[in-house]
Amino acid sequence: MSTTRQSRAAMAQATTDRLLAVAHRAFADEGFAAVSLDTLAERAGVTRGALHHHFTNKAGLFEAxxxxxxxxxxxxxxxxxxxxxxxxxxxxxxxxxxxxxxxxxxxxxxxxxxxxxxxxxxxxxxxxxxxxxxxxxxxxxxxxxxxxxxxxxxxxxxxxxxxxxxxxxxxxxxxxxxxxxxxxxxxxxxxxxxxxxx
Structure with a gap:
């Protein structure tokens, strides 16, 4: 595997981990219904499109x-x-x-x-x-x-x-x-x- 591919894979994993950590805190503190995808994306420092790319939707993120x-x-x-x-x-x-x-x-x-x-x-x-x-x-x-x-x-x-x-x-x-x-x-x-x- 090339260094570029490894770097992209590492970046994708870091984004996934960050989204999961942010979502975990938000779902635990505020509840699923009260948290918007825009809020989660902003807190994780990613675009809403990146969130959809990794988890499809809020229910997919919650399941993860x-x-x-x-x-x-x-x-x-x-x-x-x-x-x-x-x-x-x-x-x-x-x-x-x-x-x-x-x-x-x-x-x-x-x-x-x-x-x-x-x-x-x-x-x-x-x-x-x-x-x-x-x-x-x-x-x-x-x-x-x-x-x-x-x-x-x-x-x-x-x-x-x-x-x-x-x-x-x-x-x-x-x-x-x-x-x-x-x-x-x-x-x-x-x-x-x-x-x-x-």
């Missing part, structure tokens, strides 16, 4: 922000997995990290308020399918090792993914006085305790 958040959350879970030699404990810890990660103030509105309104069921699919294969594979291993009860790893993976998404959604809608985050963590621990074989 959602996918980037999903990738960031997945990366944040890795240290929990690596922190303990007990993989079942690491697996459990990953879901607690996930819960805290998606409930961060700069993510909560995007994931649980605007995403369903902007993308409909597609947003649920994006979040639920992310890492599903790894979750199922891990559960197959834990079942084979006699660490986890359950004859069907695929069904169990759907159950675990559905549970974490549902409890995160519930916690995101709560008021601070309700302390839903800690209650969600307690419920998640109870679910995993119920799956653990002695």
């Amino acid at each position: 922000v959602l996918r980037r958040i999903d990738a960031e959350v997945a990366a944040e879970m890795v240290p929990a997995w690596e922190a303990t030699p007990d993989h079942w404990q690491g697996f459990r810890d990953c879901f607690h990290v996930y819960l805290d990660a998606v409930l961060r103030p700069d993510r909560r509105r995007i994931l649980f308020q605007d995403a369903p309104a902007v993308l409909g069921m597609k947003s649920v699919d994006i979040l639920m399918e992310s890492g599903f294969g790894e979750t199922m594979s891990d559960l197959q291993g834990f079942i084979a090792q006699g660490r986890v009860r359950g004859p069907d790893a695929e069904a169990l993976a759907h159950l675990v993914n559905g549970a974490i998404f549902a409890v995160a959604f519930w916690a995101a809608e709560g008021q601070p006085a309700e302390d839903r985050r800690s209650r969600a963590h307690s419920a998640l621990s109870a679910l995993f305790d119920g799956l653990t074989l002695p």
Whole structure:
């Protein structure tokens, strides 16, 4: 690849990254509906045409922000997995990290308020399918090792993914006085305790 092509690719990636960062902040602080494409382009220092070139429209940009958040959350879970030699404990810890990660103030509105309104069921699919294969594979291993009860790893993976998404959604809608985050963590621990074989 020529230096010119590399330079253009690097510039395009820098523009994409800048737009995603600006859009993430704007969607988190102001909400999808309140932010215009002109405002986003101005804040990112690009033309509206450049924004359309990279993301087609505002919904396309929003989906890209959602996918980037999903990738960031997945990366944040890795240290929990690596922190303990007990993989079942690491697996459990990953879901607690996930819960805290998606409930961060700069993510909560995007994931649980605007995403369903902007993308409909597609947003649920994006979040639920992310890492599903790894979750199922891990559960197959834990079942084979006699660490986890359950004859069907695929069904169990759907159950675990559905549970974490549902409890995160519930916690995101709560008021601070309700302390839903800690209650969600307690419920998640109870679910995993119920799956653990002695």
